[in-house]
Amino acid sequence: MSVNLEVVREVSEFNNYYNSLAELLNRHLADNNLSLSALRVLIKLREEEEQCTAGKLIANLGIDGGYLSRILKSFESNQLIAKRKSNLDGRTWYLQLTAKGSKLLETLEQGSAEQIGKLLEPVPAEQQLALAGAMKTVRHILSDDAKISPEDITYRRDLQPGDAGFLMHMHGSLYAKEAGYNLEFETHTCKTFYEFLEAYNSSKDQVFLAMHGNQIIGSIAVLGHSRYATQMRWFLVHPDYRGIGIGQRLLTEAINAAKEKLFQKIYLITTSQQVAATSLFKKNGFRKSGEKHMPMWGLQLTEERYEIDLI
Amino acid sequence: MSVNLEVVREVSEFNNYYNSLAELLNRHLADNNLSLSALRVLIKLREEEEQCTAGKLIANLGIDGGYLSRILKSFESNQLIAKRKSNLDGRTWYLQLTAKGSKLLETLEQGSAEQIGKLLEPVPAEQQLALAGAMKTVRHILSDDAKISPEDITYRRDLQPGDAGFLMHMHGSLYAKEAGYNLEFETHTCKTFYEFLEAYNSSKDQVFLAMHGNQIIGSIAVLGHSRYATQMRWFLVHPDYRGIGIGQRLLTEAINAAKEKLFQKIYLITTSQQVAATSLFKKNGFRKSGEKHMPMWGLQLTEERYEIDLI
DNA sequence: TTTTTTAATTGCTTTTGTCAAACAGATTTC
């Protein structure tokens, strides 16, 4: 993968900036006679919970063995950690935080939170959210394990100003990128949104949005087109958030909403390209009720219709 | 301003994460026998260019005076900086990087860039851009002086999939927040975008987008509705980017495009609420050609029409 | 069994950073 020089420059400047900021944020450590390395060890120990050895810490934290040994020794003499001899290897010890250790860590984080609170105090609420989002993005992009978990995702059912546009944006850009659709597809999406917004009626229509912070990252809708049938539309999960059950959750919500509104059937139109989505539809009881080859969105596609009976 | 606990938690985790990363990014410093503090001093000296004193460095970098004195002494003996006695105050010295000092700094940054390059190497290009954007956002929110400058903004004239949706999103959410418009406004915007996308023709229509990284932060369009007149639409600059001339640049581009396409007149419709925009219109030669009080977007508004003759 | 490797520790050293005192020029006070 090639590296963008502008990006390198920004990372460099950011690093430079953050070096100053870190000094401020980590100042409270001195009050507790801990070095930054010692704190990192404590945090890592909490993360690993059990079966953490010195070697693991050295590998993970990039810390010198001798130095670490002394840090651990002082932790032990302060009863912050407990050592347990491995019976697989007589040289290694399993390290574990004691209750006292956990408590100290909490106190430290309390102190850190106070520092951060002071830093954030003059920042408007909305910018605070944007900050958290940006930091999460940085971590998410740079680290393998800062995976987003289902608990980070919230859901909402109301459509607020800006939502429709953002959904259209997601559809337009993602389908262009992932399926190669052209602008015509966004035009079509725009039309469907216009028709929806014009005739929106909460007794027959229902939108669900999956949110990460204040960002929409997934969507689905059921639109009552007749007294008996409702159309499912705009089923999409942002690629960064796939594979953690958001799609299934949205689908379940949509089916339940259609049932609550007493529709007898849900139908939807998709293409044969949408393999992941169609397999999810089938798993949830939908069956294919039609297909049609046709030129669409600049490609030659197979349009598929799926249906499910709700009674 | 109240502080969001979730945000504090994310900042804390980010800090924790970045402490590990910083260790990696700053590793190359050791090769040049420099401490992080020493590097920060060098960078600050370059920034300040002239008339930088030890006191200024102490205040800006939060570094101990004694320690700094030694750092500077070593810099001087290595001919990285030159000292010049102040004639206003016999105690102070003006510090300045020598050519050798600047060169060292460049070498260091080269090393840093290599580290960063390695870090970014496995990251897809698009994510790299998102990373830079997120880092810029963090700096921008937390520091007063990381202001966005006009040079950071790029412009493009082509409409890519996802753009229309994002513009609709910006209009819907910003007008809701800043002017109190309801969903009807987004419905209307949706309609205008649908009409535009349906009939898009580059010989008469032109969109301009102001970009920060890969994010749209401003827009304008001229839409040829007849052979003689073109309508200006979607003039908007994201609030975080106002006041640095983006609006004027967009307006100029739009007027020029209308002239190039040989339209005789531009008209636009806005409301009396849009004080900043209308004053910009007037400054650029537009005159008010009509107004109408009416209920709109959930409010009682005064719709205004502006025109400019291009011939 | 011997050799080699590996996990952890210990001794020694350098680097980094802090604190308090000293110093010298500037400013204020009487």
Place this chain on the structure above:
DNA sequence: GAAATCTGTTTGACAAAAGCAATTAAAAAA
């Protein structure tokens, strides 16, 4: 205008943080 105070910088003494190399003891390989 001399004494006292304050300010910007330096120096000395010291402590904490971190790195390096040698050592130990257990495990794995030869």
